[in-house]
Amino acid sequence: MLQVENVHLSFKKKGTFWRAGYKPILKGVTFHMRQGECLGLIGASGSGKSTLGRVITGTLRPQRGLARLMGEDIYHMDTAGLFGRGRARTGLGGVVSIVFQDYNTSVNPRFPVRDILAEPLRGTKLAGDVSYLKALLAQVRLPGDYLGRKSFELSGGELQRVCIARALAAKPALVLLDEAVSSLDVSVQFQVLELLKTLKEQSGLSYLFISHDLAAVTHLCDRILFFNDGRVVEQVDSLADLVNVKDCYSRQLIAAVLA
Ligand SMILES: Nc1ncnc2c1ncn2[C@@H]1O[C@H](COP(=O)(O)OP(=O)(O)O)[C@@H](O)[C@H]1O
Ligand SMILES: [Mg+2]
Structure with missing residues (x-):
C-alpha cells in the first residue's frame, strides 16, 4: 500500500x-508497507x-x-499539499491520518471534544452525527x-485517545503515529499501545509507528525498520530476528533496551 x-x-x-547551503536530511530512503501491517520506524x-512522515x-x-x-x-495527486491538524488531505477520502x-x-x-473529532469530517454528514462521534469515543x-x-x-492519556479517535474518524487506510505515546507516563503508554493493538485487530488498519523507543515499537509492531542519519540501515521482519541484527547502530539501540 x-x-x-x-x-x-x-x-x-x-x-x-x-x-552547499543545503543540509541533507533524507539520504535515499527505501521501504515498502503492506495493507494491515504495523511497521515500526525507530x-x-x-x-x-x-x-x-511529512513526505508520506x-x-x-x-x-x-x-x-x-x-x-x-503522492506528489502527483491533485490534493498534495496542506492538510489540517491531524487530518488526511482532503479529497483523498482520509487515506492517511496522523497522530x-x-x-x-x-x-x-477552545474546541470541545465534539469539534476536535469532527475536524476531519468537515463537510460531511458525519460531522454532526452525535452517535457516530460517540461511537468514535467508545x-x-x-x-x-x-x-x-x-x-x-x-x-494527557485521555486527550491522546481523543487524537487517536480523530485520526480514525475519516476511516483512513494508514495511520501514522509519530512518537504518539512518547509524552505519556509509562503506565498510560502501555494502555494506549494496547488500545492501538485492539483497534488494529478490529478494523484491519495499517500503522506506521515512528518512535525512538524500541520497547514501544516491539510491543506493537510486526516489522521494524532501523533508521539512522537519513537512511534505513536495517530491516527486521520478525521480532525473533532482533538478535541477528548486524548494523552497529541498531545493535546499540537493542542493547540499550535489553540492559
Ligand atoms: N523545516 C525545517 N527546516 C530546516 N531544518 C529542519 C526542518 N524540519 C526539520 N529540520 C531538521 O531536520 C533534522 C531531522 O528532523 P526530524 O525529521 O524532526 O527528526 P526526528 O523526527 O527523527 O527527530 C533535524 O536536524 C531538524 O533540525
Ligand atoms: Mg520526530
Missing part, C-alpha cells in the same frame, strides 16, 4: 543560496523520522525519489459525555 523509493530531501540552511531523535502525508515534497500510496504517486507526540498543540484548546474507551468537554479538562 505504501511504497517509498530512494527518497532524498534536503533543507536549505538559513542565509545561503548555493548548493531511530535517534534528529535522524529525520518526522521529516519522512504529502506535506513535504522530496527533491528526489518516489512515494506511492495505494499505487498513486502526533504533542497532543496539547495538536488540538484547538472505540478509544472514553464515555460519550466527553463530547462536551474541552481539552484542558482531560488528562
Whole structure:
C-alpha cells in the first residue's frame, strides 16, 4: 500500500543560496508497507523520522525519489499539499491520518471534544452525527459525555485517545503515529499501545509507528525498520530476528533496551 523509493530531501540552511547551503536530511530512503501491517520506524531523535512522515502525508515534497500510496504517486495527486491538524488531505477520502507526540498543540484548546473529532469530517454528514462521534469515543474507551468537554479538562492519556479517535474518524487506510505515546507516563503508554493493538485487530488498519523507543515499537509492531542519519540501515521482519541484527547502530539501540 505504501511504497517509498530512494527518497532524498534536503533543507536549505538559513542565509545561503548555493548548493552547499543545503543540509541533507533524507539520504535515499527505501521501504515498502503492506495493507494491515504495523511497521515500526525507530531511530535517534534528529535522524529525520518526522521529516519522512511529512513526505508520506504529502506535506513535504522530496527533491528526489518516489512515494506511492495505494499505487498513486503522492506528489502527483491533485490534493498534495496542506492538510489540517491531524487530518488526511482532503479529497483523498482520509487515506492517511496522523497522530502526533504533542497532543496539547495538536488540538484547538477552545474546541470541545465534539469539534476536535469532527475536524476531519468537515463537510460531511458525519460531522454532526452525535452517535457516530460517540461511537468514535467508545472505540478509544472514553464515555460519550466527553463530547462536551474541552481539552484542558482531560488528562494527557485521555486527550491522546481523543487524537487517536480523530485520526480514525475519516476511516483512513494508514495511520501514522509519530512518537504518539512518547509524552505519556509509562503506565498510560502501555494502555494506549494496547488500545492501538485492539483497534488494529478490529478494523484491519495499517500503522506506521515512528518512535525512538524500541520497547514501544516491539510491543506493537510486526516489522521494524532501523533508521539512522537519513537512511534505513536495517530491516527486521520478525521480532525473533532482533538478535541477528548486524548494523552497529541498531545493535546499540537493542542493547540499550535489553540492559
Ligand atoms: N523545516 C525545517 N527546516 C530546516 N531544518 C529542519 C526542518 N524540519 C526539520 N529540520 C531538521 O531536520 C533534522 C531531522 O528532523 P526530524 O525529521 O524532526 O527528526 P526526528 O523526527 O527523527 O527527530 C533535524 O536536524 C531538524 O533540525
Ligand atoms: Mg520526530
